[in-house]
Amino acid sequence: RQLLEEAQINDVLDLQASVPSLKVTQLQTTANTNFVIRGFGNGANNPGIEPSVGVFIDGVYRSRSAAALADLPNVERIEVLRGPQSTLFGKNASAGVINVVTAAPRMDELGGSAAVTFGNYNQIIVKGDIDGPITDTIGFGLSVTSNQRDGYFTNLETGTELNERDRWGVRGQLLFLPTDSISLRLIADYE
Secondary structure (H helix, E strand, O other), rough: OHHHHHHOOOHHHHHHHHHHHHHHHHEOOHEEEEEEOOOEOOOOOOOOOOEEEEEEEOOEEEOHHHHHOOOOOOOOEEEEOOOOOOOHOOOOOEEEEEEEEEEOOOOOOOOOEEEEEOOOEEEEEEEEEEEEEEOOEEEEEEEEEEEEEEOOOOOOOOOOOOOEEEEEEEEEEEEEEEEEEEEEEEEEEOO
């Protein structure tokens, strides 16, 4: 978790700076993002083709790469698994899997965090979260993110900027612990 913060990994696109043999290429739009592990991946520039590198966020398969590029607060860990992973993940992931696991809500005390990051090209990243117990067996978590940045290429024909970021999201979760051996986690997000 500390490595993710120190390396300023805000989304799956930023992973390639820290993970050997992972290449993430964003083509015309985020829907055309291509993931390649150890040189394997479907290099097709077509958002309708399922990628050969599967992206899972909290166990949910993201069938299109645009759905995987999100600012996720409270990331517990990110696993980059090389090679075919169809047996473990139940999906045709012939080149590998990027598995993002977020932290469950705290059950011991109310807590939270907030962060604001400023960067070049008028970049502003705002993240905030709060989590804690509702009862002895139910916990909650709520987080919001906003990531804005101007593009760094200008289309001379139309005057529009390319490679800008303009995204936001909200994510809520409930954690139920009815017994010591059973835990249920309900997560909803909107981006």
